[in-house]
Amino acid sequence: MQSPHRDRCNIACLALCLAALILIVPVSAQDAVFTVYENGTGYSAVIGIVDAEEYRFTEPGLLGEAVPIQARNISLTDGSGDVVLSADEESRITFPRGDYLLFYEGTLSGNSFAAVFSDRHNITVFLPEGYDVRNPLLGYVSQGGKTTVVDGGLMITWEKTRYADIRYYDETREVILYAFGTIWIMLMIILLFGYYAMRVSTKE
Incomplete structure (x- = not known):
């Protein structure tokens, strides 16, 4: 399912902001920004990649281990334009070593989102209006997550973590x-x- 036009506009703005952050201001950890679609069934991701030559698309398993997932609409840029990448596995891409911005889309189910990385990231998840995580009987935010009300929804952030998990509700x-x-x-x-x-x- 393709994301609504409004979602894509929001993602484009986020991508520009993150690109400016990575290319202009040195960062101590990679940044990962996820935007949940208005229908709650998928998300778009913008990932900052630092000095790497491959990326694996994963999600946490039952024991917190990294489980491969299938991503779609994958693109990679180094600030000067799109970079040619190779997909030798369904959940892995390779490219010339360097610093990049990675864009892709993923699927959600069960009103939950989780991300796991091999190294520490600054993670941000945007939830659109109509969804929430703040009622402890219905929602959940993993340790270290901070929830902020922003224009158009909620923003949940974690600093320098390998794992982020939320359960949201309408x-x-x-x-x-x-x-x-x-x-x-x-x-x-x-x-x-x-x-x-x-x-x-x-x-x-």
């Missing part, structure tokens, strides 16, 4: 949770009232 799930909680509270009040009334009548 407004409908939050409404259902509150409705379910309200029903249980009402039932508890009714049961407590009945128990109290029974105790009073027994004493009489």
Whole structure:
């Protein structure tokens, strides 16, 4: 599924900002920026690559290990233009050693996103309006993640980490949770009232 036009505009802006950061200001760790699509079923990634000649597309497995994934719409640039790359494996690309910006798209399922790297990265995940992670009963942000409200949604950031993980939810799930909680509270009040009334009548 292709991302909406609005998503692609946002990604282009993020790419320009990250390119300026990497090419103008020296950084101590690679940067990785992920933008979740408005429909929540995929994402676009902009990865800063420093002094490397290959990149592997992975996600965390059940034990936190790196599991290969299939990426699509892959492109690589060094600031002067696109770079020719080779894909000798489904989840691995190679290229001349150097510093680059890598762009690709991935698929999400189960309202969750996770990334794992072999070395430390500054990771940023953008969630569009309509999704949230801040209710601990519905959402989750892995250790070190900081959530900030920004124009158009939420931004979750980690500094110099190899792993990032979030579970997000939409407004409908939050409404259902509150409705379910309200029903249980009402039932508890009714049961407590009945128990109290029974105790009073027994004493009489």
